[in-house]
Amino acid sequence: MSAEVHDGIVIATEHIQAAPEVVFRYFTDPALLTTWIGDLAELDPQPGGQFDLVMGDVRCRGTYLVVEPPHRVTFSWGIDGNRALPPGASTVEVVLTPDGDDTMVVLTHRGLPESRIEQHRAGWEHQLTRVCRT
């Protein structure tokens, strides 16, 4: 429920009342992933497999790097058509640690550029213009 930002790293944590085995599938099963992020996902949860997520008009693309059920999953992350954060530019690591019957989720997003949203926003505006035409 909180996030910290260090040099190019965003760390978010959450405590969930379910076992890591349960939570893990929400990072690898498209139907479960889209219950909390994005609208449509194509996932191939094995090292080198695709991580493709449509969120509204934005398409995030990457590759699974580490898949170690039920404790760790890592994937690369970027946005189609976005110069500041192209597909594969940064990596997301999710570590699930048992806490009694519950799970502590620590999500670390590394390799984020310094760039201001202006660049990013150019991407949104491009997407918006595209949406506005349809």
Added chain:
Amino acid sequence: MLRALADPHRRQILRLVQHGELPAGQIAARFTLTQQAVSQHIGVLKSAGLLTERREGTRRLYSLRREPLGSVRELLAELWPEALSRLKRAVEEAHPRHSGRDA
């Protein structure tokens, strides 16, 4: 910001104001939604930094915000905690604990 853009009504509001300012009333008039619902959408767009509000007398005018707000890092620092709260809700609703907590 991604959440703000995910809703078709909100995208339509941005489309309406992308070439210039519009008063709240004129925006609401384009929708079959209640004025209150439109105000809520405007509120979401404002807090996502996508809309700028300017007051002129009693009127509120809205336009597409174009200046930079923060870094990609700040954007994701906002996105991930929100996403993980939704994950918590999704998991706990799908897998409720039967017994009360240490009751």
